Amino acid sequence: MPRPAAGCVVLAGARVFDPETGETTRADVRLDGSRIAEVGRGLDGPRVDCSGGLLIPGLIDCHVHVAFPRPEPLPRSARVLEAVPVLRGLLVRGITTVRDAWGADAGHKHALRAGWIAGPDLLISLRQLSPTGGLGDGWEPPAGAVDHFGDPSLPDPLFDGPDAARAAVRRMVRAGADWIKVGASGAMRAVREGTDVRPTDDELVALVDEARRCGRDVLAHAHTSAAVVSAVRAGARSVEHGTFLDDDAVAALEHAWYVPTLAPISAGEFAETHRRSLRLAGEAGVRIAAGSDLAPRPHVDLTTELRLLAAVLGEAAALKAATTEAARLLRLDDDRGRIEPGLRADLVLLDGTDLDLTDLPGRTRAVWHDGRRVS
Structure with missing residues (x-):
């Protein structure tokens, strides 16, 4: 209706x-x-x-997952339908624009535009692009190849080599991506265990260049300082997480936005390290935009993230990160924020x-x- x-x-x-x-x-x-x-x-x-x-102003969350796959096997429709109450819940909390960083597809955007469901304005990136063995690779020992999505609306995110990175970008654009997401580092577990597989600098440069040719910007998942530096030098517009920043990474971030996503590990073993990274970035004047890393399970959203940001940056700066700075990052500052x-x-x-x-x-x-x- x-x-x-x-x-x-x-x-x-x-x-x-x-x-x-x-x-x-x-x-x-x-x-x-x-x-x-x-x-x-x-x-x-x-x-x-x-x-x-x-x-x-209406709040802007620059890093959500409104349609994350469940670990147990379920029909594809379960991922789509679970997003309905998640999107509605965000809107009633005052979150009026979100950038999905993996999981939502063009059908979610269509349903919102048509008024079939209620929720914030939605920008999508579809999948996390990465080389074989990296963040977007669903291969899990000992099971082998596992694709929790199994959905043709979410194309293959893997690439090896600069030309394949360009092709991966084109697959996402063809499927309706507003942003291109790349795993400049692996997941936190891979970083901890020393099994992190990262793109080469040539691959990152090709990926960002192809995104620009297609009129898209790049957000880069990056926990380590080295991954942050590589992503920013390649031209990524925002860096997500940045758990282990050092002076080199903070200096590189002069040319990008930092989306720290404190909430998911706010009580974990690296929580204080993550807060220290945020303090370093804040003291250096890095542009900070708010992102919750929300997934349907657990229900962590931007209101939690803002409380954590405020504890480090102060309340006014936290709200700025979820309004004017978020709008600038998303190139929406002439329209909202x-x-x-x-x-x-x-x-x-x-x-x-x-x-x-x-x-x-x-x-x-x-x-x-x-x-x-x-x-």
């Missing part, structure tokens, strides 16, 4: 958060259809009482006027997505 049309409404009496300055000011916000029409005091129009609250006239009417109303991020779901009073209030 198509979504109801957005109308004209004035969100009155709240304080409005500016992610660029970290400050809040008392103002009304008039929405006209899907856009913010005006920000100021005493605006005319049908009013929604937002007094005692804080308006922030701030509460300004002409931008998308994606907003979240929080109870209270402070920037406390301890319990964002508990504070969320209302959400507007594309000018429509989320029920």
Whole structure:
């Protein structure tokens, strides 16, 4: 069923958060259809009482997995259908735009656009490209080749050599990818065990170049410093995780965004190392965008990630990472990420006027997505 049309409404009496300055000011916000029409005091129009609250831009999660495969064998439709409540849950928490980093396909985007299901705006990367034995390789001893997806909408992600890397990019673009994801390092277990298989520099350069030729940017999974440096030098627009950053990696990140994804290992053995990497990046002025690494299991989302980011960077910087910086990374900053006239009417109303991020779901009073209030 198509979504109801957005109308004209004035969100009155709240304080409005500016992610660029970290400050809040008392103002009304008039929405006209899907856009913010005006920000100021005493605006005319049908009013929604937002007094005692804080308006922030709709949140942007740059690293999610809304349709992750289950470990047990199930029909392909289970992966698709499980994404429905996950997407809905994100939207009601105020997360209005997401970049999926592995698992969602073009069908999820179509269902959202058509109004069949509710959820944030969705950008997809389909699969994690990697060389044989790397992050995207489903071969598992002693079982051998295992593809948890087994889905033609998610093409083969493996490549060996620069030409094969270009072909892998083309397969993803053909299947509808908005972004290209590459495993510049292996998974955390492979890094720990010394079995990490990484692309060569020539492969990474070819992959990024082909993505650019196809009008796409690259996000690079990279735990180690060496992988971060290689990915950024090849031209990746963002680096995900960056668990083990050193001075060389931080210096390289001057030319990319860092999406730290603290939540998945926030209580693990490398949690403090990961926080130290974030502190190094923050102190060096690296551009940081928020990403939760959400998968349907466990239900970790951006509200958890923001609490962890705030503990290292402060509340205002954490919110900036999930609004203006996230929008810049995704090349959407001319459309969303701030509460300004002409931008998308994606907003979240929080109870209270402070920037406390301890319990964002508990504070969320209302959400507007594309000018429509989320029920």
